[in-house]
Amino acid sequence: MARRGWDEGGSTWVWRRRLLAWEEESVSDCAILLHNIVLQGSVLDRWRWLLDPINGYSVKGTHHFLTMADTPMKRGLFDDVWHRQVPLKVSLFAWRLLRNRLPTKDNLVRRQILHIDDNVCMIGCGTMETADHFLFTCDTFGRVWFLVMQWLHLYFVPPRGNRNHLFQFGNLAGLPYCSHSFIQIIWLTYVWVIRKERNNHVFHQHVADTHRLAGSVKLLSFQWLKANKSTFVFSYHGWWMHPLYCMGVM
Numbered sequence: 002m003a004r005r006g007w008d009e010g011g012s013t014w015v016w017r018r019r020l021l022a023w024e025e026e027s028v029s030d031c032a033i034l035l036h037n038i039v040l041q042g043s044v045l046d047r048w049r050w051l052l053d054p055i056n057g058y059s060v061k062g063t064h065h066f067l068t069m070a071d072t073p074m075k076r077g078l079f080d081d082v083w084h085r086q087v088p089l090k091v092s093l094f095a096w097r098l099l100r101n102r103l104p105t106k107d108n109l110v111r112r113q114i115l116h117i118d119d120n121v122c123m124i125g126c127g128t129m130e131t132a133d134h135f136l137f138t139c140d141t142f143g144r145v146w147f148l149v150m151q152w153l154h155l156y157f158v159p160p161r162g163n164r165n166h167l168f169q170f171g172n173l174a175g176l177p178y179c180s181h182s183f184i185q186i187i188w189l190t191y192v193w194v195i196r197k198e199r200n201n202h203v204f205h206q207h208v209a210d211t212h213r214l215a216g217s218v219k220l221l222s223f224q225w226l227k228a229n230k231s232t233f234v235f236s237y238h239g240w241w242m243h244p245l246y247c248m249g250v251m
Contacts, residue, residue, distance in 0.1 A: 022112040026102070081171055081185050086229040091193045098132055098192060099164055106130035123202055124209075133163055135199055141209055142195050148215035149191055153244055163192075180248040183226075190222040219244075 020028065050058040082095035097103055106122075107129055109115040122130040126140045137146055137159055150157055155173070159166055171185040194217045201207035223240045226233045235247045 022114065081167060082189065084182075084185060084189060086182070086186055086225050087189050087193075088225070091189055094196060095167075095189055095192060098136075099167070101132065103132050105132050105135065123199070133161070133166075136163065136192055136195050137166060141211060142198070142214075144211040145195065145214045145218070146191065148211060149187065149218055152215065152219060152241075153187070176248075176250055180245070180250050183244075183248040186225060187218065187222050190218050190225070194218050194221060 014028075048057075053059070053062050056062075079096060079099060082099065083092045094103075101108065106115060106120040110117050110120045120129050122128050122134060122139055124135075124139055124141045128134055128139070135142055137143055146159070157170060157173070160169055167185075167188055170188055172181055173184060176184070194214055198207070198209050198214055202209060219241055220237070223237050226240075233247070240247050
């Protein structure tokens with residue numbers, strides 16, 4: 002990209018190649034963020050620490066804000082996808098999922114890349130393919146979610162929408178707070194496994210086996226925990242047989 006200044010809509014930006022549909026949407030998002038910013042050519046750029054604009058950043062002031070604030074900082078839904086125990090590419094995928102930025106058939110139709118008659122689920126259930134559908138309600142992939150819930154010995158009525166799904170499942174009432182991080186990892190593992198299987202079906206005509214996919218969720222979540230969580234001392238057999246116990250629930 003070569004930049005030649007800025008105006009509303011980014012029309013003075015010159016791109017070295019034609020942008021993809023999702024990149025054009027990103028430019029629009031950027032334009033919205035920069036809409037109210039006024040650049041002053043006569044003023045030098047400088048760093049400014051919003052917590053203390055006069056004295057600037059200090060470790061002491063930051064520590065005071067984090068530990069002595071009247072109201073604790075609230076975690077947003079998007080914070081849950083940036084999980085330290087999962088690979089960055091998985092968090093990025095989940096972030097795009099929650100923002101509905103995946104190249105699902107409904108989005109490709111909306112961007113006029115696919116014809117409206119080509120928007121049905123690739124599994125063959127006859128329903129329009131959306132992110133929510135192929136992840137949670139498709140006849141095949143929805144069965145995988147049911148098997149994961151059986152493994153966890155949990156009863157969960159899934160809400161509509163992947164955002165609500167993550168929020169309610171990732172913060173299951175009745176389970177101790179220490180388990181929520183594990184639950185979120187399992188959710189991220191599930192959507193990643195289904196995403197890969199969906200692509201295998203599209204590009205390689207691979208036929209999904211629901212029990213194998215559920216096993217992949219168990220194995221991959223265990224591998225991420227074992228590699229990135231030093232306090233996780235359980236074996237794969239223990240994780241497979243008693244996941245809630247490994248989370249500290251039982």
